[in-house]
Amino acid sequence: MQFKNYNVYFFFLVLAGISVLTYFVVEPFIVSFLIAAILAHLFGPVYDFFQKRLKQKGISSFLVCLLIAMIIVIPLLFVLSLMVDEIQGILDNFNLNPDGVKKIIATLGENLKTIPLLNNFDLEKSINQESVMIGIKSLSQNTLFILQGTYNGLAHFVFVTFVMFFSLFYLFIDGKRLVKKIMRLSPLRDKYEKILVDKFNSITRATIKGTTIIALIQGFLGGVLFALTGVPSPVLLGILMTISSVIPSFGSGLVWLPVGILMLVSGYFTEGLIILFVGAFLISMIDNFLRPKLVGKDTQMHPLMILFSTIGGIALFGISGFIVGPVIMSLFVAFWDIYALEFKDQLERYN
Numbered sequence: 001m002q003f004k005n006y007n008v009y010f011f012f013l014v015l016a017g018i019s020v021l022t023y024f025v026v027e028p029f030i031v032s033f034l035i036a037a038i039l040a041h042l043f044g045p046v047y048d049f050f051q052k053r054l055k056q057k058g059i060s061s062f063l064v065c066l067l068i069a070m071i072i073v074i075p076l077l078f079v080l081s082l083m084v085d086e087i088q089g090i091l092d093n094f095n096l097n098p099d100g101v102k103k104i105i106a107t108l109g110e111n112l113k114t115i116p117l118l119n120n121f122d123l124e125k126s127i128n129q130e131s132v133m134i135g136i137k138s139l140s141q142n143t144l145f146i147l148q149g150t151y152n153g154l155a156h157f158v159f160v161t162f163v164m165f166f167s168l169f170y171l172f173i174d175g176k177r178l179v180k181k182i183m184r185l186s187p188l189r190d191k192y193e194k195i196l197v198d199k200f201n202s203i204t205r206a207t208i209k210g211t212t213i214i215a216l217i218q219g220f221l222g223g224v225l226f227a228l229t230g231v232p233s234p235v236l237l238g239i240l241m242t243i244s245s246v247i248p249s250f251g252s253g254l255v256w257l258p259v260g261i262l263m264l265v266s267g268y269f270t271e272g273l274i275i276l277f278v279g280a281f282l283i284s285m286i287d288n289f290l291r292p293k294l295v296g297k298d299t300q301m302h303p304l305m306i307l308f309s310t311i312g313g314i315a316l317f318g319i320s321g322f323i324v325g326p327v328i329m330s331l332f333v334a335f336w337d338i339y340a341l342e343f344k345d346q347l348e349r350y351n
Contacts, residue, residue, distance in 0.1 A: 029167075031317050032160050034324055036167035038204050039068060040175050047172045061172035065165050073161060082235045192338045196331060203330035207323050211310075214290055215245035218252045218283050225278055229271040231259060245287075246322040247310055252283050305329055 026033075040047075043064055050060035171178070183193045223238025231237065241255040256279035263272030306326060313325015340347065 029163050031320055031324055032163040033167045034327070035320055036164045036171055037175070038208070038323060038327070039164075039168055040171040041201060041204055042208055043068060044172075044175075057173045061169050064172060065169055068168070069165070079235065079239060083239050188338070192342070195338060196334050199330045199334040200327065203326050204323075207326050210290075211246050211322060211326075214287055215242050215251075217290070218242065218245040218286055221283055221286075222252065222256055222279075225256070225275060225283075226259065229263070229274055230268070231263065231271070231275070243319065246314070247307070252287075253279065256283060305333070 046067065047060055047064045050063050051057060054060050054063075179197070183190070186193055188196075219238045219242025222241035223234045226234035226237050237255060237259060241252050244251040244254040247254070256275055260272045260275035260279060263269075263275060266272075306329075309325040309329035310322050311325075313321030313323070313328070315321065317324045
């Protein structure tokens with residue numbers, strides 16, 4: 001018995017096995033490489049600008065990487081250091097001033113009693129000095145573990161950042177050659193490969209221009225609003241608002257709405273009303289006004305798919321998932337578009 005094309009089958013079997021093993025080897029770096037690819041696309045014109053004048057690929061790539069570090073990484077590390085200081089200050093305040101904390105809890109409990117609607121939920125049992133102080137004490141005792149987790153996260157951030165910039169350096173130099181090689185090895189037709197590249201480029205522009213810029217603006221305005229109204233830890237809350245703002249439509253409201261309500265029930269009626277008013281009529285409206293102008297028609301995806309891909313990406317890849325998730329979803333949509341084009345006649349005949 002003879003097998004036809006035995007050597008071909010054997011080759012593809014070995015190729016598939018090696019490819020699977022390679023995936024597990026590079027899996028920890030996939031997100032970092034994907035982010036580097038996105039940044040290489042966005043800052044490609046800047047690299048070309050330096051390359052035309054310096055005529056040195058290595059130096060041009062290094063300068064653009066340095067520029068990206070100054071724009072993204074350094075401000076991010078500064079803000080994270082402020083956030084860690086605020087968390088440490090909150091925990092120290094719980095330990096050094098328990099009477100002040102008890103007074104705040106007592107005031108909050110008394111104000112909650114004056115709201116008829118909340119009486120049906122019997123909040124007095126859950127919000128009282130004893131239960132809250134037990135939780136605060138437990139949290140304070142675990143301060144070391146919290147800070148240790150923060151520093152472990154920082155160490156992972158440094159590692160991921162190193163891999164990202166290392167990849168970015170070579171993507172500026174060899175990125176176009178790599179894309180051409182992938183397109184040459186791909187059995188897809190050139191017109192379909194162009195659809196995939198265009199989809200990747202459009203969703204990248206939409207994510208960076210739309211989601212990121214809007215999230216930063218909303219987070220900054222939220223932090224300023226909290227600082228002006230006397231809310232504790234405005235930097236921490238501003239960062240939380242920035243993170244939550246990547247969720248389309250209602251993300252920022254996950255922070256300013258409960259903060260405003262908490263200020264109201266704590267007795268700070270003017271401050272609470274200001275937070276709710278500014279949050280509803282300024283911060284939330286930024287998304288509606290700026291997103292169409294910044295994004296335009298780049299996404300070409302339904303808002304529901306953007307929502308699912310953003311939240312799912314964050315759940316799967318962490319904070320970087322707000323970029324990775326929509327990119328994966330856009331490629332998914334692009335492949336189905338290719339399927340619809342390639343098998344158009346068969347689909348029409350069968351349907």
